[in-house]
Amino acid sequence: MKIVADENIPLVNEFFSRLGEVTRLPGRNMTPADIRDADALIVRSVTRVNEALLAGSKVKFVGTCTIGVDHLEQAYLDSNNIGWSSAPGCNANSVVEYVYAALAHLDINWLPVKFGIIGCGNVGGLLYQRLKAQGVNVRCYDPNLTAAQNPDLTSLEDVLSCDVISMHTPLVMDGLHPSFHLLSHTELNQLKPGAVLINAGRGAVIDNQALLEVLSARTDLRVVLDVWEPEPDISLELLDKVLLGSPHIAGYSYDGKLNGTEIVYQALCKHIGTQPQASLAELVAPLANNQLRVDDETKSVFEIAQSLIQQVYDIVADDARLRDTARKALAGEINFGEGFDHLRKHYPKRREFHNYQVHFESVSDSDKQWLQVLGFRCV
Known part of the structure; x- marks a missing residue:
């Protein structure tokens, strides 16, 4: 089996070389020629996996070591009988810790505030659980959930009235509840004076041009951005106006990336009908000096x-x-x-x-x- 993998995936050789020959390449620059003879493709979010990349290749399995799947053309994969898997929840804890770290640095005590979460899936749901366990007043907006699943569901307008708003939505372009530019001029101007806005989900869920214009007019808002529109060629003007900016690394804890590698390795093993022969427990030693x-x-x-x-x-x-x-x-x-x-x-x-x-x-x-x-x- 020939496996092409993003070179930034940790322990990719240690896991996948047990299944075949592994070639590591830069994820953002993969070409059809790179994967033409591959049987499996292992990526992260920077690789657009679509017909343009896969047409004419031997690829029968695609794994993305990420929570999000908006970079995969799922309809094409399904219609061409190409198995695929993501790593739901693999780096949810990493992103939640990024949010806590941002608040800690900005000296924002999250205990007495009204805290809003937009998107309560793997990441937002975990943040919600932890905040509730700490006694925080949390309000959530997620049209894909019911009150039985989350008793603190409310309207988007209510969440935008919170003191702190943390965004964890996937990028959805169509359907009943698209998230593309969910926040634009109207929504951003609903933020209360001094509000904190954190986006560690997908960049295009906020209209970045609108955010730049609003921040140019409202210096009271405190914004933390880990994701941008577009990446990697982000607005440097916008970076200059946010309090904290990072290059889409909220989910980049070593532990989170390792989880993603193991989950996709297990999925490929299942796809080809073999038992996993490697695990994080055997490959990663406990942290010293902890x-x-x-x-x-x-x-x-x-x-x-x-x-x-x-x-x-x-x-x-x-x-x-x-x-x-x-x-x-x-x-x-x-x-x-x-x-x-x-x-x-x-x-x-x-x-x-x-x-x-x-x-x-x-x-x-x-x-x-x-x-x-x-x-x-x-x-």
Whole structure:
């Protein structure tokens, strides 16, 4: 079996070489010639998998190591009997931790606020569960769910009136509930003064030109963008106006990417009728040097959470690298789109909160439980 895979997929050789010959290539630049003789194609979200790419190839299975599938032409795959699989939920925890890290850096205590979530699937649903477990007042908009599935469902207008709004919708272009440009001028101008808007779903769910115009007129809004319209050639003017910007890496924790690799590996094994011979448990050793510290246990639980999060995930560094790339592009030193992809390809290894342990002397059991909701192991 010949397998072509995105070179940015971690442990791709360790997993897939057990099934055949693996060729690793840059995902955004894959061509029909690259995959003509491949039996399986393993990608991430930067590869458009459609008839133009697959026509004339031997590919009989496509796996994307991502939650989203809007980059796959599913109708074409189905009509041509090409099996396909995604990795639902693989990096949901990574994206949720990105949201918490953004709020911690911006010094926004999420406990007393009215918190809105747009899109409550794998990612938004996990964020919803954690916020509720921490006692937060959460309102959700997701027309694909029922009140039985989520008792805090409400209208889009109600969610837009919240203090913090976090977006986790897939990109849907048609049907009953399209999400393309779900937020444009009208919706963005409904945001309350000082509102925080986070998009870690799909860039085109927000009309980026409209967002630029609204931010040019309203300096009170606080915006965090991990996803953009379009990528990789994003608006540098818009980057200049958001408080935190990153190159579509919210779901790029090492743990999340590993989960995606394993899920798609298992799907390919099932597709070809063989038992999996590799697992993360055998390939990945526990994290060493995983002890965290709290200098002052008399601080509020939110302040303790800030300290722990910042020890694990330096979200400011993500923002700084993207802005430095923009500076070099404006100076004519590099091509920004190539720089954007370079940041994704060489993203530092970020481990999730559950890999870390914290020893407390005087923190209450209730506060420990609250911190454990974030994922930290508290003893």
